[in-house]
Amino acid sequence: MKLRPKITLIDHFEKLSDPRVDRTKDHKLIDILVIALCAMICGADNFVAMETYGNSQSQWLKQFLDLKNGIPSHDTFARVFARIDPDEFEACFRDWVSSITELMPGDVVNLDGKTLKHSTHNGLGKKAIHLVNAWASEQRLVLAQQKVHERTNEITAIPHLIKVLELNACLVTVDAMGTQTDIAELLHSKGADYCLTLKGNQRGLFQEVKEVFDNAQKTEWTGIEHSFHRTVEKGHGRIETRRYWTFSAELLSQNTDKWAGLQSIGIVEAVRRIGDKTTTATRYYINSFASDAKRLALAVRSHWGIENNLHWVLDVAFNEDDCPVHKDNAPENLARLRQISLNLLSMEKTAKIGVANKRLKAAWDDDYLAKI
Known part of the structure; x- marks a missing residue:
């Protein structure tokens, strides 16, 4: 037998x-x-x-x-x-993943893109393919993958992933490329919370959030209800201090109604010290959950983790970026x-x-x- x-x-x-x-x-x-x-x-x-x-x-x-x-x-x-057929292969993949894992309320799902650098072929005029991955940070599992078509960008691939995944009660993080009202609406309609990176592509909202935060810092948040969280990490000669703030989106004068479910604004200030050199970076987020700096920290750290736990592993342990396969x-x-x-x-x-x-x-x- x-x-x-x-x-x-x-x-x-x-x-x-x-x-x-x-x-x-x-x-x-x-x-x-x-x-x-x-x-x-x-x-x-x-x-x-x-x-x-x-x-x-x-x-x-x-x-x-x-x-x-x-x-x-x-x-x-x-x-x-x-x-x-890659779409059929992906459907089988999702079917398998859904049989081995179950997302729980509050689980964080990260949506992020990665380019396969050596999948290009100049002789055939073929560009390197770009894929958007859905990553369950708690289970450390890839949930789904969607190719970005050559003449579009991640904005077209992200909605496809959201539609095919069961995201009810999950917290979904997306980079600034996906910070779009349509994507926020889709996530909200799926019963998911979101944490979307806010940058200059949403210029009016970005500028006001930055001004509110700068003024709050100057006045030491006097009279502004907010949530605060701080972490310190040490290792390899590096000390990194991160400070997280969240406050209600109702403090903004911008028309925030177009962002379905929007409840809070988040800010992360990361101060990194290596030897005598100190660098500071500030990032901004819009969230569909109530003001909660610890939850913002969870979402942000999970999204940063996709680089180390998925993309870096694929490149280093699987040599993905060095794979020269390009046909069809x-x-x-x-x-x-x-x-x-x-x-x-x-x-x-x-x-x-x-x-x-x-x-x-x-x-x-x-x-x-x-x-x-």
């Missing part, structure tokens, strides 16, 4: 449409996907490495895959990933395969090591890979 490791996501991806004609199907699509996923988890970052992994681990893979025609070639991996749908589909791998590695808690070392351990230990 063949043993089947506990790779429960197989069931969610078996319904993915096979883009190949029947006469070219020497290998089952699900087998190609599973080999590619196992290879990715174990450190393979390109199609040649996937073939090499498959040939090296063929006996282990045969425990639960058919493989009557052996291991697919790197050309087969490349052709299949270039032709898989392959860059987007490989990015999604990395996110499946990252989610699986993040959910494995027995090994108290980083993602890069978990990949090495999985490559060296078949039992550990099966556990993942």
Whole structure:
């Protein structure tokens, strides 16, 4: 009797449409996907490495895959990933993620974009693709991903993610690009709270918030009801002090009614000291929750964390920025395969090591890979 490791996501991806004609199907699509996923988890970052992994681990893979025609070639991996419908692949991904996690009231979801730098091809006139990710900061899981079409920007991708995710009672953070009245309305209609970065693209509101804050600082907030929170972090020769303020949006004279659910304004002042050098940065936010500086701190720190816990990991542990794949749908589909791998590695808690070392351990230990 063949043993089947506990790779429960197989069931969610078996319904993915096979883009190949029947006469070219020497290998089952699900087998190609599973080999590619196992290879990715174990450190393979390109199609040649996937073939090499498959040939090296063929006996282990045969425990639960058919493989009557052996291991697919790197050309087969490349052709299949270039032709898989990325929207369908994403739907399978979301279906799987929804089966393994449940967002709880108050959970923070970060929406942020990332460019795959080496997915460009100047000879073909193809620009690097840009993806917007939805990241559950508490669970450290990617919830969904949406490609930004070449002639648009993140403003078109963010609403798609909001519509397909169950965000009721969650707190959603978005960078200044997504600070738009339509996006605030959509989040509010989904029952989610928001924390939106406020910059000069909302010039009138930005200027008034800045003036109110500057005046409040000068008068030491005399007569202005507000919430305050302070944190200090030390490490690696650095001391960083962050001060958080929130106050009611009713203090503004601007027409704030167009921002659905808007309740409070947030300000973060970060003072970083390294040796004799001190730098100060101030950021502004509009929020749909009542004035609460600690909640602002949670939202802001969670959004900064997406760079370290997702984008940085994808670049350093998975070499995403150095991947030169550019043909057709392959860059987007490989990015999604990395996110499946990252989610699986993040959910494995027995090994108290980083993602890069978990990949090495999985490559060296078949039992550990099966556990993942």
